[in-house]
Amino acid sequence: MGKGYTGKVLIVDLGTKSVTEEEIPDRIYKQYLSGMGLGAYMLYKHIPAGADALGPDNMLGFVSGLLTGTGSLFTGRWTLVGKSPLTGGWGDANCGGTFSPAIKRCGYDGIFVRGISETPVYLYIDDHVKELRDASDVWGKDTVDTEAHFRKDWKGRNLGIACIGPAGEGVSLISGVATDNGRMAARSGLGAVMGSKRLKAVVLAGNKRINPHNRKEMKRISAICNKWVQFQPPFMTSTMMAGTGALMRALPSVMAQDGILYKMMLKKWGTVSMNQMSVEMGDSPIKNWKGSSKDWGMFKSHSSNPDNFTKCEEVKYHCYSCPLGCGGICSTSGKYRETHKPEYETVLSLGGLLLNKDIDSIFYLNELLNRAGMDTISAGHAVAFAIECYEEGVFTKKDTDGLELTWGNTKAIVSLLEKMVAREGIGHILADGVKQAAHRIGKGSEEFAVHAGGQEPAMHDSRNDPGFALHYSVEPSPGKHTVGSGLYYEMFKLWHVVDGLPGVAPFYMKGRKYKVDEEKAKVGAANSQFMNVVNGSGICLFGTFLGAKRIRVFDWLNAATGWTLTPNEYMAVGANVQTLRQAFNVRHGIEPKSFKVSDRALGRPVQTKGANKGRTVEIEAMMQGYWAQFGWDPHTGKPSEETIKELEAGL
Incomplete structure (x- = not known):
């Protein structure tokens, strides 16, 4: 045992x-x-x-x-x-x-x-x-x-x-x-x-066996989860996804999301299922976060239609222990004949963020960057930053090694990314991300560098879901989309199993997302706590979207270990991890407030057109409320010296 x-x-x-x-x-x-x-x-x-x-x-x-x-x-x-x-x-x-x-x-x-x-x-x-x-x-x-x-x-x-x-x-x-x-x-x-x-x-190359405490119970819980994974109605089309996004943009209210719908999309297309839908609803940042769905509407964003990526998919693949299988190997006619199907983040960071509608270039760049070992999210931001610098006169053609860095110029985009991989010419300046590039260049280029504490945010627009703005800004590793948002909380459905958490109404007005209150602070803290449990367990974020009653994380943990902890006690474990990571940052001289995401991602100034028109995120108040939930100083984001001493005593 x-x-x-x-x-x-x-x-x-x-x-x-x-x-x-x-x-x-x-x-x-x-x-x-x-x-x-x-x-x-x-x-x-x-x-x-x-x-x-x-x-x-x-x-x-x-x-x-x-x-x-x-x-x-x-x-x-x-x-x-x-x-x-x-x-x-x-x-x-x-x-x-x-x-x-x-x-x-x-x-x-x-x-x-x-x-x-x-x-x-x-x-x-x-x-x-x-x-x-x-x-x-x-x-x-x-x-x-x-x-x-x-x-x-x-x-x-x-x-x-x-x-x-x-x-x-x-x-x-x-x-x-x-x-x-x-x-x-x-x-x-x-x-x-x-x-x-x-x-x-x-x-x-080890071959040791991994043994849980109660294998029979593990199998029983997994069978319940798998029934929900295999449920797959055949009615969805890619055109429906784009149209759904446009409808969601137009409606004044929001329907709380059940992750079973996203599961169906993942099973059919993988993460690219969200491409056009996210653009239309305002979830995808466009043109270095200063553009909108008006600049990248259905006609232009058609290049990111999920069918365009799955039609060349030769075989789907599953990660270890995954019953869903959202990955795929594609064949292309380009330099790399076989490649991973690009993920949503890659398609939009190399597509809509740059107004690049050439799908062949996205396949090529995805493989180029994966082989080089370079983050596609940050790389896309670096190119967007460079294009805006060129557009605003910070860069001349001499500075760009002769590249005409204009929006949607596929040839120049490809050449620039190749230079970044090789650390050649202007690529050397950009290969360390936008914060470092702006520091080296100066000339007001800091305005065009969108980041949180030095890390470029993901392809989820925080003006559409302020929960992303919060987690971009408060996480010990900032700028990441894999921790929390309002949408994630809806799909986690933690209030069904964790005592004291606020529920979500089936329908609510969009303006509710931008209201700053204690309930939102509890939601943000719960997202972080839960995802620390998830990442401590090795669970995929996409699995958690099935909801807490379908993917029984806490029950699995007890069956695997022989513990008898409650969901609330596991959430307290998640809080322990968050505090220790935050204490690590403080110990290394980080001021938590410095991780606040760039103003442009907060609607400062506000957009005058598109899905996120007129929206501003009151991030400072959100950060203070979040920090207070953990018992940290709400004004600095720092755990108390007493808390840190208690942590260190237990290490």
Whole structure:
């Protein structure tokens, strides 16, 4: 009889070449879970205050979820953690695929790396061997070729591989880490940390079994969840999605969303199902956040129609333990004949954000950036920033290496991104994201740099859903869309299982979204707490959209561990993780208020046309209300010294 977690982590020092194990007490799992929470525990404990994110004292962690491998569904996610060179504070990136169970099959809940190697190396682990090996023959290769190299060497082995490409090797602050031929743990610039350490890859080949406490109960709960996943009416078309978005824009009221509808869309098209619908309803930022659906209406955005991406889909694929299967491998006639189906974020950051309606270029750039190991969200923002600089006269044609950077100029957009990957010419200035680029350029370019604490926000317009503005601004890793919003809370339906949380009416007026009150603060805090539980468990965000009664996260955790915690007690665990991550930032000199998302994303100045016309988000009041829910100083966002001392005493 097991307990879901292994109870230990591996710590590798690249400078001394030492490899050691650290036992993790059961009380730590009960206080922080695994995944994100275990990462927070390890980083707070091991990274000294003020450590250089690109120096030897930073620790990079590859952490599996507590529920991974236990027989639960949607639990194939892993989390990459470290001090972010992009924001200067807590950094994390989440990814699916097959790497998460590979960590636990090696007998660990996490693998943590510190120090800097003198030469390129990779880390190899199986049931008997844990060692650093020379990587000079793969240094310089892209992520897909790197993975192919290792799979050829160990043909027939069940390998989990995480690696960096040229962007990470070049220490681009918007680089990530890839698995499964281009699946990206893209955010927070942690690929740059891996590159600075000269760690090319982590190759895992363990075969240890993962045992839950009650396998029979795990199976029973999973069967309930799977019934909802397999429910799939055939009536939806891509034209309906665009029309639904336009209708939602026009109506004065909002219908609270049930995630079962989004599940159906994901199962049919994947995340690209939202492309045109999001544009029409005002969810997708357009033209570097200064445009609107009026600039990218149905005629122009037709290039992002989901059918255009799925018609060349050769095969769908599932992440580990996922019954949904929203991923796909596509065949194209371009340079890369086989590629992952682009995700929603990629299509809109390389499409609507730039007014680029060339679908072939999006397929090409998606593969180019995945192979380079560069975050498509941040890369798209960097290009949008550059185009606006050119439009406003900050850049001349000489500055852009002869590129005519105008909206929708596909050839120039492709060339600029290729330069960013190579850190060549103007690409070198942009390869570290918009905040760094604006700092280097000056000349008022800061106005065009849309970010939160240094990280570019995702393709969900906070003027349409103020919940995104809140989480872009208050999360210890800012600018991310995978934590919370008003829409997410509606789909989580946590009030059905967690006592004391506000419910959502079936219909409500749109103006209600912009009202700042204690109820909204409770919603924001609940989103963060729940997603810390989710990320500590290794669960996919898309699975949680089924709702708390359909995907029984808390019941799975009890069945896996043998615990008897209530949903409210698990939410308290989520609060522990949030406070520890916030304390990490404060310890490293971060002023939480500095993470507030750029004014343009808040409707300052207000838009005069399009879906978000006249809308402004009162973010300062929202941030204060959110911080108060955690018991932090509502004016600074800092946990009290007493709270931090209590945390440190328990580490």
